[in-house]
Amino acid sequence: xxxxxxxxxxxxxxxxxxxxxxxxxxxxxxxxxxxxxxxxxxxxxxxxxxxxxxxxxxxxxxxxxxxxxxxxxxxxxxxxxxxxxxxxxxxxxxxxxxxxxxxxxxxxxxxxxxxxxxxxxxxxxxxxxxxxxxxxxxxxxxxxxxxxxxxxxxxxxxxxxxxxxxxxxxxxxxxxxxxxxxxxxxxxxxxxxxxxxxxxxxxxxxxxxxxxxxxxxxxxxxxxxxxxxxxxxxxxxxxxxxxxxxxxxxxxxxxxxxxxxxxxxxxxxxxxxxxxxxxxxxxxxxxxxxxxxxxxxxxxxxxxxxxxxxxxxxxxxxxxxxxxxxxxxxxxxxxxxxxxxxxxxxxxxxxxxxxxxxxxxxxxxxxxxxxxxxxxxxxxxxxxxxxxxxxxxxxxxxxxxxxxxxxxxxxxxxxxxxxxxxxxxxxxxxxxxxxxxxxxxxxxxxxxxxxxxxxxx
Numbered sequence: 001x002x003x004x005x006x007x008x009x010x011x012x013x014x015x016x017x018x019x020x021x022x023x024x025x026x027x028x029x030x031x032x033x034x035x036x037x038x039x040x041x042x043x044x045x046x047x048x049x050x051x052x053x054x055x056x057x058x059x060x061x062x063x064x065x066x067x068x069x070x071x072x073x074x075x076x077x078x079x080x081x082x083x084x085x086x087x088x089x090x091x092x093x094x095x096x097x098x099x100x101x102x103x104x105x106x107x108x109x110x111x112x113x114x115x116x117x118x119x120x121x122x123x124x125x126x127x128x129x130x131x132x133x134x135x136x137x138x139x140x141x142x143x144x145x146x147x148x149x150x151x152x153x154x155x156x157x158x159x160x161x162x163x164x165x166x167x168x169x170x171x172x173x174x175x176x177x178x179x180x181x182x183x184x185x186x187x188x189x190x191x192x193x194x195x196x197x198x199x200x201x202x203x204x205x206x207x208x209x210x211x212x213x214x215x216x217x218x219x220x221x222x223x224x225x226x227x228x229x230x231x232x233x234x235x236x237x238x239x240x241x242x243x244x245x246x247x248x249x250x251x252x253x254x255x256x257x258x259x260x261x262x263x264x265x266x267x268x269x270x271x272x273x274x275x276x277x278x279x280x281x282x283x284x285x286x287x288x289x290x291x292x293x294x295x296x297x298x299x300x301x302x303x304x305x306x307x308x309x310x311x312x313x314x315x316x317x318x319x320x321x322x323x324x325x326x327x328x329x330x331x332x333x334x335x336x337x338x339x340x341x342x343x344x345x346x347x348x349x350x351x352x353x354x355x356x357x358x359x360x361x362x363x364x365x366x367x368x369x370x371x372x373x374x375x376x377x378x379x380x381x382x383x384x385x386x387x388x389x390x391x392x393x394x395x396x397x398x399x400x401x402x403x404x405x406x407x408x409x410x411x412x413x414x415x416x417x418x419x420x421x422x423x424x425x426x427x428x429x430x431x432x433x434x435x436x437x438x439x440x441x442x443x444x445x446x447x448x449x450x451x452x453x454x455x456x457x
Contacts, residue, residue: 242304246274290351298359380446
């Protein structure tokens with residue numbers, strides 16, 4: 001049974017959500033100023049799986065977190081459904097309401113129109129003329145494709161049955177060269193098959209120059225994590241993505257994160273528990289070294305919290321690392337500052353060198369942003385991909401899923417790295433398509449040399 005003080009209808013400050021809570025369970029709706037679409041229903045037991053840290057604050061707002069996650073969401077109580085809302089609890093195939101809902105969803109939530117150079121009102125006006133009085137669903141998707149292309153944002157897409165259109169077809173970086181180098185079946189770095197392909201060839205390709213000194217090399221977390229001695233006094237830790245660590249079927253086969261909140265909670269709980277245990281083992285093995293290289297150049301993202309668990313192994317006192325805020329009304333909601341607490345497990349408090357590239361994306365970039373605030377860390381390589389915002393998922397009346405970027409992650413001095421990527425402290429030559437493996441190996445050798453120099457000082 002859900003406590004009665006949480007019952008009612010609530011609207012989020014940012015994030016375009018309406019939460020309906022009752023005795024028997026909950027419903028989540030995605031909403032704009034004109035339409036509301038049922039996104040998810042859950043029972044009372046599923047409510048517990050989906051949300052935690054619920055409170056009513058001094059202003060009467062409901063605050064909560066998605067279970068086991070970092071961001072705290074605020075909701076204002078609503079007296080009832082607003083008259084101007086069209087509430088869709090079943091799919092509506094009419095293209096014109098879907099077009100209006102699509103335009104409103106971006107207008108009210110997308111955070112980077114100026115940064116991405118997109119004139120959204122103009123794009124919507126031109127698209128409406130192109131659609132005419134009675135467009136087909138296929139034409140609507142074609143129009144959506146043209147509307148989102150100017151963003152160049154890997155987190156922007158529309159998923160309809162049988163067709164998924166993206167703002168970016170191929171992300172930054174020599175993706176085809178990566179596929180050839182590791183014999184990958186797909187360019188999607190987050191795919192399980194990609195993780196397996198890179199992990200299987202890591203020693204023979206990326207780590208080849210250290211064949212004579214590589215020691216105690218271990219793979220863990222479904223091959224997502226590896227670590228060992230790179231050369232005397234220098235440890236190495238690689239993360240290929242920020243999810244899929246747990247020893248269960250869901251994690252082993254996951255190509256992406258679940259979307260329904262009552263599924264995300266248990267998935268994340270198992271993943272973070274598994275990753276924390278992996279870090280216990282890794283830090284115990286690596287603690288004997290005088291410097292550590294952390295490699296996220298091929299990191300596809302996932303849970304921000306995974307990166308923060310690693311950061312908490314590298315600090316000895318509480319530390320604020322970044323701020324984030326979300327589009328709300330004509331501006332943004334109140335920013336949240338993420339403050340890390342040192343892990344109770346084994347920690348590494350000596351020099352750390354973080355390797356990044358244009359392949360480092362999403363939660364991998366949030367990890368890089370947090371690492372940039374740690375006093376023991378230097379970042380080497382290229383700027384990251386430039387898609388730090390979490391995906392904000394929005395349902396259209398048709399049931400099509402829209403993903404967009406509504407969050408601004410900022411360094412503590414107010415810098416936003418969306419579109420440009422988190423920069424390194426020490427730049428290395430860009431990874432090239434001509435000989436990608438040699439470029440990856442060369443970057444690792446630079447990091448090893450710098451770490452060795454640090455040791456001998």
